[in-house]
Amino acid sequence: MPNPFSNKRKIVRQSASDGGKKSKRVKLRPGSDWTKRNFITSVWIPSLFTKRSGMRARPLFPKLQPGQISITWIGHASFLIQTHDANVLIDPIWSMWLSVIKRLKEPGFHIHHLPSIDFVLVTHAHFDHLDRRTLRAVAADQPIVVPVGVGRLVHRLGFNIVHELDEWQTIELGPLRVSLTPAHHWGARFLADTHRGFGGFVIGANSRSVFHCGDTAYFDGFKEIGERHNIEVALLPIGAYDPPLAREVHMNPEEAVRAFNELNARTLVPMHYGTFRLGYEPMEEPLERLRKSAREHGIEDKVLVMTEGKPVVL
Numbered sequence: 227m228p229n230p231f232s233n234k235r236k237i238v239r240q241s242a243s244d245g246g247k248k249s250k251r252v253k254l255r256p257g258s259d260w261t262k263r264n265f266i267t268s269v270w271i272p273s274l275f276t277k278r279s280g281m282r283a284r285p286l287f288p289k290l291q292p293g294q295i296s297i298t299w300i301g302h303a304s305f306l307i308q309t310h311d312a313n314v315l316i317d318p319i320w321s322m323w324l325s326v327i328k329r330l331k332e333p334g335f336h337i338h339h340l341p342s343i344d345f346v347l348v349t350h351a352h353f354d355h356l357d358r359r360t361l362r363a364v365a366a367d368q369p370i371v372v373p374v375g376v377g378r379l380v381h382r383l384g385f386n387i388v389h390e391l392d393e394w395q396t397i398e399l400g401p402l403r404v405s406l407t408p409a410h411h412w413g414a415r416f417l418a419d420t421h422r423g424f425g426g427f428v429i430g431a432n433s434r435s436v437f438h439c440g441d442t443a444y445f446d447g448f449k450e451i452g453e454r455h456n457i458e459v460a461l462l463p464i465g466a467y468d469p470p471l472a473r474e475v476h477m478n479p480e481e482a483v484r485a486f487n488e489l490n491a492r493t494l495v496p497m498h499y500g501t502f503r504l505g506y507e508p509m510e511e512p513l514e515r516l517r518k519s520a521r522e523h524g525i526e527d528k529v530l531v532m533t534e535g536k537p538v539v540l
């Protein structure tokens with residue numbers, strides 16, 4: 227009999243997943259010449275003196291017809307996805323600081339201007355994706371979906387209906403189908419909590435679909451993700467590819483273009499750049515490199531660069 231006083235009971239783990247490409251934990255040993263540069267003096271200190279850009283305005287969320295999708299970027303990996311029937315937040319972050327790292331771009335609008343949120347998805351437990359303060363503010367008895375091993379972290383923040391997914395598992399959430407996809411990254415929020423999963427999400431709404439890649443290094447799983455889920459819009463990370471410890475944990479813009487082509491998706495929305503300085507690369511470089519690579523591959527017209535807080539209807 228379920229114990230109504232047990233916190234664990236509310237975290238539902240799906241049954242075992244089928245075969246297919248698995249997530250792989252990346253090697254976390256620093257790259258060979260990481261000591262040649264100093265992240266604190268060359269990136270972190272200058273960023274403290276950088277003026278925050280962007281603005282917050284009252285958002286104009288569109289009234290959607292059945293079959294339409296609206297996407298609003300909040301900055302970094304954070305998005306509001308709206309369909310006619312549901313509002314979904316992915317990796318929401320409104321915080322102005324990631325611990326000691328300054329947010330350099332406004333989220334576009336105040337969190338209290340969000341519409342009511344039906345579902346929340348969190349791709350992994352890293353601080354820039356699982357933001358406690360934001361999740362606490364958003365929690366209102368709606369279901370949350372996370373990779374295996376992340377449930378307890380979000381349950382604690384006020385989410386009472388927690389679904390943990392393993393790679394390739396799918397859950398039906400009202401009018402939506404949400405699947406966890408594999409990635410090459412890692413899931414520990416601290417150091418020893420290596421049991422935590424990580425990945426991306428495909429959100430299906432009838433015939434429409436949006437893929438949020440989560441964080442990943444480039445790997446050979448994109449083709450299979452595209453084959454299993456007919457992906458229309460791909461939200462792909464393009465920044466933090468030159469990280470302090472020179473580890474290969476994030477894709478660069480050229481790899482994102484390659485992933486996009488392998489996914490066989492129709493629209494590429496870049497993310498994970500311009501909000502927090504997490505790597506040595508200059509702030510404007512990811513987008514410049516993405517545009518150049520997209521031109522070279524003839525997919526320029528498929529790239530949709532978003533502005534924080536401005537919904538785009540597709």
Ligand SMILES: [Zn+2]
Pocket residue numbers: 350352355411441
């Ligand atoms: Zn991460």
